[in-house]
Structure formats: structure tokens, C-alpha cells
Amino acid sequence: MMTPQDLLAHYDSARLWPDDSISAPDVPAAYQSQLALRQLRQARGEVARGFKIGFTNRGIWPRYNVFAPIWGSVWDTTLVFCESAGELSLAATCQPRIEPETVFGLRTSPAGHASLQDLWEAIDWVAPGFEIVQSHRPDWKFSIPDTIADGGLHARLLVGQRSPLRALAGSAQELDALLARSTVSLLRDAAPVDQGAGAHVLDSPLRALQHFVQELRACPGAPELQAGDVVTTGTWTDAWPVAPGQRWEARFSAPLPSLQLHLT
Numbered sequence: 348m349m350t351p352q353d354l355l356a357h358y359d360s361a362r363l364w365p366d367d368s369i370s371a372p373d374v375p376a377a378y379q380s381q382l383a384l385r386q387l388r389q390a391r392g393e394v395a396r397g398f399k400i401g402f403t404n405r406g407i408w409p410r411y412n413v414f415a416p417i418w419g420s421v422w423d424t425t426l427v428f429c430e431s432a433g434e435l436s437l438a439a440t441c442q443p444r445i446e447p448e449t450v451f452g453l454r455t456s457p458a459g460h461a462s463l464q465d466l467w468e469a470i471d472w473v474a475p476g477f478e479i480v481q482s483h484r485p486d487w488k489f490s491i492p493d494t495i496a497d498g499g500l501h502a503r504l505l506v507g508q509r510s511p512l513r514a515l516a517g518s519a520q521e522l523d524a525l526l527a528r529s530t531v532s533l534l535r536d537a538a539p540v541d542q543g544a545g546a547h548v549l550d551s552p553l554r555a556l557q558h559f560v561q562e563l564r565a566c567p568g569a570p571e572l573q574a575g576d577v578v579t580t581g582t583w584t585d586a587w588p589v590a591p592g593q594r595w596e597a598r599f600s601a602p603l604p605s606l607q608l609h610l611t
Contacts, residue, residue, distance in 0.1 A: 349368050363483055396422060396576065397426075401418065403582075405549070407585055435608060446584070448582055449603065453573070456469065459561075526602070533584050543582070
């Protein structure tokens, strides 16, 4: 089985894993490998800034042969904030792809087994985001333990304009419905590429967050969510290959603003 040191070395060098490597025998072991990798990154000075949730879009599960959500850490070295437009570097990423997402910022730690109303009380802001995901398995062919041990496939996160929660909706139920009804058009260099909806993400991004809070609490040794953490909740479309020089745009319908990204 690959050690956490092996995983970090391949992450840093953007090298594919060896064909005969085993990342972890099962999902619980994969999360323990991911948490050990997290400790190595913290030991060298990286600061965890929150989490990403992956594979919340049930429509893409058969395409990737992954049939359940996963999660991973977001770092000060991978997180960028902007308003309506930003820039991310693809340096040292491995087979990168792009995903338009909804991002939440927390003002308090949610209660265990949080209800939607509990989450409403814990959230500070909501924003559009672009996550750059990556895979160290050739051609994005992997098992679910691979995706977990591989840092949850996280590479970069651009967070757009942050709207105070209560400026978007007057209740948890209203926010849940608004985000579920919202749609996105994904464009590359001004050409349409894909379309998606908030309902694709475990029925709504707020429900994806609820699922994640419960899964995080159930994982032995996992850290607690903290005030100030960001959580990006999964792609509304398929994940699309990217290259330096491209310009991407996610045109969200209300209540989210649009977001533009230049890749370098």
C-alpha cells in the first residue's frame, strides 16, 4: 500500500501513481491515509482552510464508477478568493479538470447531525466557486478508495463573490429551494461547454453540506469544522479537462453571481 509519504511525493511532483500501486484496501483505510497525508502537509507549514466534497453529483457517478460522495481538505496553498473574476495556476497539478460549485463559509461549527436549520445558523456566506480537481490514476480510472487517499482529488479552489447568507434567503428552507432551482452554464473561451443545476448536487448544495457534516463526524480522527472554514459542495456539471491559457466562466442563475477564471 502507498504510504502517506508516497502520496505526498506524487502530489508534489504531479506524477501518476505506479500502475500496480494500492492506495488503500477500503474506504475507512483510505480516509486514514488522507488524514495522515493532511498531517504531513500541516507539519511542513500548510494551513487547512476547510474542505471539499466530491461526487455529490449523482449524474456523473456511472461515468467515474464512484457511487458515493467523498471529502478532502482545502489548503491556504490551494485557496484563492476574488470577486467576479480570478486566476489560478495549474502548475504541479496532475490531469486537472474544472468544476463549477457552490461554496459556503462558516461562522460557527455546525452541531452534530445538523438539521438544515442548524446549518443555516452556522453559515456566514455563500459564493460561486471553481474547483480544480486532479487524479494521479491514469485517465481518471480509479476506485473510490483511490479518490479519497488522493486528497479527495483536490488541487485548487477559486471562491467568487461572497454573499451574506441572509441577503440571499430568509430561512434554511428558502435557501435550500433557491439553490436547488438554480442553474449554471459553463463556458470555455466564451463557447458553451456544459449545463447543470443545484439539484444535481445531492438535491441541493445545502443538503450536500448536511451529508458532509455527518460523514466528517463519523470518521475516526477527522478534524472538527471551525469558524472561518470554507466548504465547497461539489460540481453542478461534469468535470472538464483544462489547460493553461484558457478562460472559463460559470454563469449561475439567481441567487449566485457569475464567476470568471483565467488559468495559467
